[in-house]
Amino acid sequence: MLYLNIIVAGLLTGAVYGLMALGLSVIFGVVRIVNFAHGEMMVLAMYGACLANAGLGLDPLLAVPLVTLTLFLLGYALQRGLINRYIARPDHEQFLLLLAVATMITASLLMGFGPDARNVQLGYAYDSYQIGAMLLDKVRLLAAAGAVLGAAALSGFFRFTRTGKSIRACADNQFGAQVVGLDVKRLYAVTFGLGAACVGAAGCLMLLLVDVQPYIATDYTLLAFIIVILGGLGSMPGALFGGILVGVSEALSGFLVEPSFKSAFSFGLLILVLLVRPQGLLGRA
Amino acid sequence: MLEIAGLDLFYGDAQALDGVSLSVAAGEIVAIVGANGAGKSSLIRTVFGMERPHRGSIRFEGREIAGEPPHRICNLGIGQVAEGRQVFPNMTVRENLEMGATPPRARAGASAAMARVLALFPHLSERRRQLAGTLSGGEQQMLAIARCLMGQPRLVMLDEPSLGLAPVVAEEVFRVVRELNRRDGLTLVLVEQNVVQSLTLAHRGYVLENGRIVMEGGGAELLADDRVRRAYIGL
Ligand SMILES: Nc1ncnc2c1ncn2[C@@H]1O[C@H](COP(=O)(O)OP(=O)(O)OP(=O)(O)O)[C@@H](O)[C@H]1O
Ligand SMILES: [Mg+2]
Numbered sequence A: 001m002l003y004l005n006i007i008v009a010g011l012l013t014g015a016v017y018g019l020m021a022l023g024l025s026v027i028f029g030v031v032r033i034v035n036f037a038h039g040e041m042m043v044l045a046m047y048g049a050c051l052a053n054a055g056l057g058l059d060p061l062l063a064v065p066l067v068t069l070t071l072f073l074l075g076y077a078l079q080r081g082l083i084n085r086y087i088a089r090p091d092h093e094q095f096l097l098l099l100a101v102a103t104m105i106t107a108s109l110l111m112g113f114g115p116d117a118r119n120v121q122l123g124y125a126y127d128s129y130q131i132g133a134m135l136l137d138k139v140r141l142l143a144a145a146g147a148v149l150g151a152a153a154l155s156g157f158f159r160f161t162r163t164g165k166s167i168r169a170c171a172d173n174q175f176g177a178q179v180v181g182l183d184v185k186r187l188y189a190v191t192f193g194l195g196a197a198c199v200g201a202a203g204c205l206m207l208l209l210v211d212v213q214p215y216i217a218t219d220y221t222l223l224a225f226i227i228v229i230l231g232g233l234g235s236m237p238g239a240l241f242g243g244i245l246v247g248v249s250e251a252l253s254g255f256l257v258e259p260s261f262k263s264a265f266s267f268g269l270l271i272l273v274l275l276v277r278p279q280g281l282l283g284r285a
Numbered sequence B: 001m002l003e004i005a006g007l008d009l010f011y012g013d014a015q016a017l018d019g020v021s022l023s024v025a026a027g028e029i030v031a032i033v034g035a036n037g038a039g040k041s042s043l044i045r046t047v048f049g050m051e052r053p054h055r056g057s058i059r060f061e062g063r064e065i066a067g068e069p070p071h072r073i074c075n076l077g078i079g080q081v082a083e084g085r086q087v088f089p090n091m092t093v094r095e096n097l098e099m100g101a102t103p104p105r106a107r108a109g110a111s112a113a114m115a116r117v118l119a120l121f122p123h124l125s126e127r128r129r130q131l132a133g134t135l136s137g138g139e140q141q142m143l144a145i146a147r148c149l150m151g152q153p154r155l156v157m158l159d160e161p162s163l164g165l166a167p168v169v170a171e172e173v174f175r176v177v178r179e180l181n182r183r184d185g186l187t188l189v190l191v192e193q194n195v196v197q198s199l200t201l202a203h204r205g206y207v208l209e210n211g212r213i214v215m216e217g218g219g220a221e222l223l224a225d226d227r228v229r230r231a232y233i234g235l
Helices: A002-031 A038-056 A060-081 A091-113 A137-159 A162-172 A174-181 A184-207 A215-230 A236-256 A259-276 B039-049 B070-076 B093-099 B111-122 B121-124 B137-152 B168-185 B195-201 B219-224 B228-233
Strands: A128-130 A134-137 B003-011 B014-024 B029-033 B055-060 B078-081 B155-159 B186-190 B203-208 B210-216
Touching: A002 A038, A002 A137, A002 A162, A002 A215, A002 A236, A002 B137, A038 A060, A038 A091, A038 A184, A038 A215, A060 A184, A091 A215, A128 B029, A134 A137, A137 A162, A137 A184, A137 A236, A162 A174, A162 A184, A162 B093, A174 A184, A174 B070, A174 B186, A215 A259, A236 A259, A236 B228, A259 B195, B003 B039, B003 B137, B014 B029, B014 B039, B014 B210, B029 B039, B029 B168, B029 B195, B039 B155, B039 B186, B055 B121, B070 B078, B078 B137, B093 B111, B093 B137, B111 B121, B111 B137, B121 B137, B137 B155, B137 B168, B168 B186, B186 B195, B195 B219, B203 B219, B210 B219, B219 B228
Parallel strands: B029 B186, B029 B203, B078 B155, B155 B186
Antiparallel strands: A128 A134, B003 B014, B003 B055, B203 B210
16 A cells, blocks of 8 residues: 555656656657756746745745746747747757756856755645545645646647647648748747746646755756657657656655665666667657 | 749759749749759749748739748738648648638638638548548648638649649649639649640740749740750650
8 A cells, every 4th residue: 555655646746747848848849949958947937936935925836827927938038039040050059059048047046046945835735635545645636636737738729729730730740831821930939938838837836846956957857858758759648648657666766765766767767668669658650 | 913033042052043034914824844953842932932032023913022931921812832732741631721721811711711622622521530641642732722722822833733643633633723723713823844734724834944944935835845845745
């Protein structure tokens, strides 16, 4: 039963990882840019939620709309003003650009908040629900529910709205998108904004579960990469599924070996999947 | 309707278009024929704003459009059926058609246009829930044409619409082109390597060689020309 509790906790945390990775996957799938500043944006969102809590007294859950919108606008502006100019450039130049953005975010956070860890005090931090022998933390349940809701909203956006369909068309055939008169660069900006918005929501939800400090950004970037490759590049369900898998793997390794060993487990899982199924678990060949 | 004058286009150092001048009047079918690599697709892409010309002017309905981006040009009333069809393979036929109504000018009439287009291509109507990538080549070509019509263009440029199709299917494409011109009065630019059929269909034609217009005239007139027959028809 202890195992069940650990697996369920990992599963719930993994849903939040999944939402974060979804952002990376969407950006890569459409814009064909690898967002090396993904984890930094995640940490930025977490600090955003901290600020909303300290300044406005907002619960991180209630800060989700505000932080998500802010991150959307940031992502939109970043793509429109900067990354669009690099679309046709070689990969290594794009890499350097995003790395520069990442470094600037971390440096700014260090200047603004210092290196110490922060968190938010929640009245319900230690509440839990008992279902049979299973023990569910309230915060984890809320975070996972928020993540699933966010992913569902994004999926509905792509399926039912004109802008969402236009973005899918861009991803499907970029030349064809120009042929029908789509403004591809604007859609790229919207897409980057949506990817950043995923991270915005995921950051708020993550703050329910962990402390934040500027240096954990690279860990999140790596985590997002592992998840996306594990689940299958460009696959939205793959990102969620990969996130949940990594969440469970981290929880189990933390329990069976020791918490600092969890990344080794995740990477081991990644290598295993790449050997057996190079396109990722839900990726297309 | 369309006047092009002295158009030069370079890819790096390589010149793809060299002083191209041509005109298309409202209601005409104009054919542009030429061998592989003559610059036919480059010309269409340049008119559509996908390539930036180094010199020259492109006027559509009296308005200079050289240097405008594709989404603006599309909204002015120019449609393109691109080389290789360029459908959205992982979207349904219906979604492909919806995407055709992208120009803001075409939004209001989109549902009427959808009904018209589905009536014009009953084959597509039967397959509207199918992914475009699962259609045959001929069906994809019809979809590309139908999608273009969804944008309610006044001028349509078609880039090798018969390429890779079986002769009967190619016939069908040419029949649709003729019908759009005769019945709806649509103005068309038809780029083809299928010289006989396109010049038969066209009111006027231009021959493009190495980025230069080397001949122009009535469709039948060009078709009867000895040089055209030797170079492009193998007679
Ligand atoms: N994007 C590009 N970059 C560099 N060179 C190009 C590009 N597109 C075309 N070219 C070159 O420009 C010339 C004209 O090509 P274009 O595709 O316009 O010819 P075409 O008449 O359409 O040929 P085809 O019948 O094979 O379609 C060719 O020499 C081609 O190699
Ligand atoms: Mg061509």
